Amino acid sequence: MDEILLKKYADVENCPVRNVLDRFGDKWSTLVLLVLDDVAVIRFNEIHKMIDSISQKMLAVTLKSLEADGLIIRKQYPEIPPRVEYTLSERGASLIPHIKSLVQWANANFEDITKSRAAYKK
Amino acid sequence: MDEILLKKYADVENCPVRNVLDRFGDKWSTLVLLVLDDVAVIRFNEIHKMIDSISQKMLAVTLKSLEADGLIIRKQYPEIPPRVEYTLSERGASLIPHIKSLVQWANANFEDITKSRAAYKK
DNA sequence: CAGGATCCGGGTAGATACTG
DNA sequence: CAGTATCTACCCGGATCCTG
Numbered sequence: 001m002d003e004i005l006l007k008k009y010a011d012v013e014n015c016p017v018r019n020v021l022d023r024f025g026d027k028w029s030t031l032v033l034l035v036l037d038d039v040a041v042i043r044f045n046e047i048h049k050m051i052d053s054i055s056q057k058m059l060a061v062t063l064k065s066l067e068a069d070g071l072i073i074r075k076q077y078p079e080i081p082p083r084v085e086y087t088l089s090e091r092g093a094s095l096i097p098h099i100k101s102l103v104q105w106a107n108a109n110f111e112d113i114t115k116s117r118a119a120y121k122k
Numbered sequence: 123m124d125e126i127l128l129k130k131y132a133d134v135e136n137c138p139v140r141n142v143l144d145r146f147g148d149k150w151s152t153l154v155l156l157v158l159d160d161v162a163v164i165r166f167n168e169i170h171k172m173i174d175s176i177s178q179k180m181l182a183v184t185l186k187s188l189e190a191d192g193l194i195i196r197k198q199y200p201e202i203p204p205r206v207e208y209t210l211s212e213r214g215a216s217l218i219p220h221i222k223s224l225v226q227w228a229n230a231n232f233e234d235i236t237k238s239r240a241a242y243k244k
Numbered sequence: 245c246a247g248g249a250t251c252c253g254g255g256t257a258g259a260t261a262c263t264g
Numbered sequence: 265c266a267g268t269a270t271c272t273a274c275c276c277g278g279a280t281c282c283t284g
Contacts, residue, residue, distance in 0.1 A: 017153060019235075020228030025147040027257085031139060044266050055258055060267060070238035081265040082264080091231060098227050102220045106142030109213060113141075116192035149277080166246050177278055182247055203245040204284080249282075255275095262269075 023069065028054055028062045030099055036072060036088045037096045044084055071095065145191065150176055150184045152221055158194060158210045159218045166206055193217065 024030055028051070035050050036042060042050075048059055063086060066072045071092035077083040088096070146152055150173070157172050158164060170181055185208060188194045193214035199205040210218070 017156070017225055017228060019232060020224060021146070021149075021152055024143070024224075025149065027143070027147065030143055034139070056267075057259090057269095058257065061257095068239050068242040069235045071235075076266095079265095080264090082267085084266060091234065094231075095227060098220075098224045101223060102142060102146075103139050105217060105220050106138040109216075110138040110141060112213065113191045113193075117190050120190040178247075179279085180277065183277090185247095198246095201245095202284085204247085206246060245284100247283090249280105251280085252278090254277095257272105257274085259272085260270090263267085264265100 023065075026062070026065075028058055029066060032059075032062050032066065033071065033088070033092060033096065033099060034103070036086060036092070041085050041087050043086070047086070066092070145187075148184070148187075150180055151188060154181075154184050154188065155193065155210070155214060155218065155221060156225070158208060159215070163207050163209050165208070169208070188214070 031051055031054075032047065035047055039046075039050075044059070044063075047063075048054065048056065051059070054062075063072065063074070067074050069091075070089055073087050073089050075085045075087070077085075153173055153176075154169065157169055161168075161172075166181070166185075169185075170176065170178065173181070176184075185194065185196070189196050191213075192211055195209050195211050197207045197209070199207075
């Protein structure tokens with residue numbers, strides 16, 4: 001690993017690793033990004049339907065923080081009833097391949113890890 | 123994205139995405155893996171020195187769960203004072219490239235994201 | 245040295261109700 | 265429809281103390 005990263009192990013505030021982890025670490029961001037990548041354009045309630053285990057509140061919070069980080073774009077139409085559409089930004093799209101490679105690893109190793117975990121308990 | 127993943131959005135328990143995310147999502151696992159990759163063999167207190175912001179407790183917890191998942195190997199020597207060495211397992215090593223690609227993305231985008239976040243607040 | 249046990253506080257997620 | 269507001273409960277993480 002780079003020297004740069006090594007030195008930053010201790011520097012929690014400005015550590016890019018920590019920073020990106022805090023973004024991924026949260027329960028839903030990654031899943032939302034994958035959904036957006038999957039459907040291109042989507043509305044609030046549609047996301048909620050696709051990830052039905054997320055609460056309305058957490059979906060709102062997640063979308064807001066993703067928007068704040070410039071990973072997704074929120075487009076609001078001045079209509080009644082209101083309509084809001086979410087899409088991936090360029091920055092968000094550039095992140096997708098990395099997430100997907102992780103997901104593929106997860107899929108490939110999921111079963112083995114589950115077995116290890118079960119065996120460990122004994 | 124694959125159909126398979128799509129269907130699994132709703133299936134929290136058996137979803138590989140969720141599962142791998144829960145492993146990464148925790149505050150320290152990824153950082154510990156990076157350290158292990160960096161040094162090959164390392165003892166408890168050495169990790170603690172490198173990541174000094176982690177508490178003793180969380181380091182122990184993190185190492186245990188990584189071991190349970192078969193991502194690291196714990197080797198204990200029957201000596202006094204006790205000595206325990208940690209190394210990456212093959213499975214753990216196979217994960218490293220994926221993490222690193224994510225870290226690189228984080229480094230490349232860290233500054234811009236920080237700016238976006240600051241601008242959003244106004 | 246490498247942790248285990250315990251206690252404790254704060255933040256975060258969930259449920260529910262409400263609104264422009 | 266697309267959220268916000270509030271309240272609560274739980275869990276996580278830190279600090280401290282202890283031990284083989």
